[in-house]
Amino acid sequence: MSQQVLTLDISGRPYAWLDPQEAVTHYAKGRVAWELGPRLTTFHGGHNRHGLRTQIDVAPIIAIAGSELMAAQAWEPLHLSDRDNALLFKRDRWTCAYCGQKFPRRMLTRDHILARSRGGKDSWTNCVTACQRCNNEKGAKRVEDFKPLIYVPYAPCRFEHFLLSGRNILADQHDYLAARLPRHSRSRGH
Ligand SMILES: [Zn+2]
Numbered sequence: 001m002s003q004q005v006l007t008l009d010i011s012g013r014p015y016a017w018l019d020p021q022e023a024v025t026h027y028a029k030g031r032v033a034w035e036l037g038p039r040l041t042t043f044h045g046g047h048n049r050h051g052l053r054t055q056i057d058v059a060p061i062i063a064i065a066g067s068e069l070m071a072a073q074a075w076e077p078l079h080l081s082d083r084d085n086a087l088l089f090k091r092d093r094w095t096c097a098y099c100g101q102k103f104p105r106r107m108l109t110r111d112h113i114l115a116r117s118r119g120g121k122d123s124w125t126n127c128v129t130a131c132q133r134c135n136n137e138k139g140a141k142r143v144e145d146f147k148p149l150i151y152v153p154y155a156p157c158r159f160e161h162f163l164l165s166g167r168n169i170l171a172d173q174h175d176y177l178a179a180r181l182p183r184h185s186r187s188r189g190h
Pocket residue numbers: 096097098099100101130131132133134135
């Protein structure tokens with residue numbers, strides 16, 4: 001699995017994880033305003049009019065010039081997907097919110113604190129990680145009729161969201177994102 005490029009808007013907010021092949025098109029269009037970190041990979045193009053072969057070095061972190069990427073949504077927390085539990089389990093460190101034990105991913109489930117049948121949403125603050133056993137025991141009970149939560153679910157900020165969603169995150173990328181977390185989430189151990 002190849003490394004990804006952490007792509008930022010011009011203000012330094014994470015915008016997307018891109019494959020190097022996608023990132024290089026921003027270089028080719030002259031849209032990379034600044035970059036951080038040692039070279040991730042190099043792309044070789046054709047020969048220019050001086051007979052030199054063009055070469056583009058791609059950095060692990062790039063900021064894209066232009067205001068079009070600074071969409072309003074870029075400033076808001078990202079939603080929890082209703083299909084993919086990977087980010088949820090990672091946020092909760094593979095720990096059941098009811099019994100407090102860690103489990104392998106295959107034994108974990110998504111629990112809706114307020115059950116969907118009662119109108120509960122697939123949101124970061126209404127979902128926690130639960131082991132199969134606790135989830136079965138809870139069933140359709142209300143949380144106040146079951147067990148107190150061991151931790152309080154929260155919506156990750158944009159920087160943490162990118163920490164959770166990146167794969168094979170490089171040290172430079174991790175440091176960039178982790179340094180911008182609010183103090184309380186930095187102590188959670190990123
Ligand atoms: Zn449990």
